[in-house]
Amino acid sequence: MISEQQILKALEHVQDPELHKSLIELNMVRNIKIAGKRIELEVVLTIQGCPLKGKIKEDIEISLKEIGATEVSITFGSMTAEERATLTKSLKKNSATNNGMPSMLLPDSGVQFIAVSSGKGGVGKSTVTINIAAALARLGKEVGILDADIYGFSIPVMMNVDQKPTMIDQTAIPVISHGVKVMSMGFFTDNNNPVMWRGPMLNKWIQNFLANTHWGKLNYLLLDLPPGTGDVAIDVAAMIPQAKEIIVTTPHQAASYVASRAGTMAKHTKHKIIGVVENMAYFEEKDGSKNYLFGKGGGDTLAKQLQTELIARVPFAKIEESQDSSVYDEDSIVGEIFTSLAEDIIHSR
Incomplete structure (x- = not known):
């Protein structure tokens, strides 16, 4: 049986196409459910109507089928205002110096x-x-x-x-x-x-x-x-x-x-x-x-x-x-x- 740990490891290589960071690193993958070789999960996007949602869905399906999944069901949600604020702070922290100057x-x-x-x-x-x-x-x-x-x-x-x-x-x-x-x-x-x-x-x-x-x-x-x-x-x-x-x-x-x-x-x-x-x-x-x-x-x-x-x-x-x-x-x-x-x-x- 496929484990949740295997799923998370497989999805470490799937990136948000815009942020170029792992979905796992960004905490976008939630509510994983496993039934034999069927996997259900939720992907929480940065915003509603993300233009590259289709690309994310395709990459997830390919990665999970490589570890033995025969059926993958993905639902999409969006981050809360608080989660987006935390993400923005993280992005700016990595791209700016202590005095606010772009690194x-x-x-x-x-x-x-x-x-x-x-x-x-x-x-x-x-x-x-x-x-x-x-x-x-x-x-x-x-x-x-x-x-x-x-x-x-x-x-x-x-x-x-x-x-x-x-x-x-x-x-x-x-x-x-x-x-x-x-x-x-x-x-x-x-x-x-x-x-x-x-x-x-x-x-x-x-x-x-x-x-x-x-x-x-x-x-x-x-x-x-x-x-x-x-x-x-x-x-x-x-x-x-x-x-x-x-x-x-x-x-x-x-x-x-x-x-x-x-x-x-x-x-x-x-x-x-x-x-x-x-x-x-x-x-x-x-x-x-x-x-x-x-x-x-x-x-x-x-x-x-x-x-x-x-x-x-x-x-x-x-x-x-x-x-x-x-x-x-x-x-x-x-x-x-x-x-x-x-x-x-x-x-x-």
């Missing part, structure tokens, strides 16, 4: 911060951000994106994210897309309404995204900064002095000229510049020839000005109708470029 900001946290910036909009900064993140995730890294472009948030729609983060009291659980944890102001506005805030509120929300989001284990957190050198860029430099930066431009000399300001600011704030990405570098015709729609040399000029390297030259590429996001397939030409760039980031110091 991920400590120099020895193991999290590498990469800010992706540009001098102006329209150069593909967000496209570069999500494709670097997706490439790092494909290479086995734990990756997050903080969409710090509060006014011009675009990461959710570009990654085809149509669900909102689960909220456990005041703690947000990031949405995962393409293996990347995502947090954005876009999740908290209705009907694409504009955000109309001044400086202090911007700073507050960036802090909230860092402190009140359960990021879990991360190797890299990419910050998609707003273009230019405004409040958010200044606040990020102050909050995360150890961040490194990638500057995005097009080959056009005007774009390169404006982007140099973002690079100069990075140097002033002591952020190490990883390098320059020249996006929309050229369009490859059917005969293999290259059509330089925006001219040539902008990325090289910018890299020289900033005393850094041109680390990638990304061509125009068509997003196939079958694609559900702006993340390029890893086997495409552009996908391979981002994979190579991600490998360089992993092996750089």
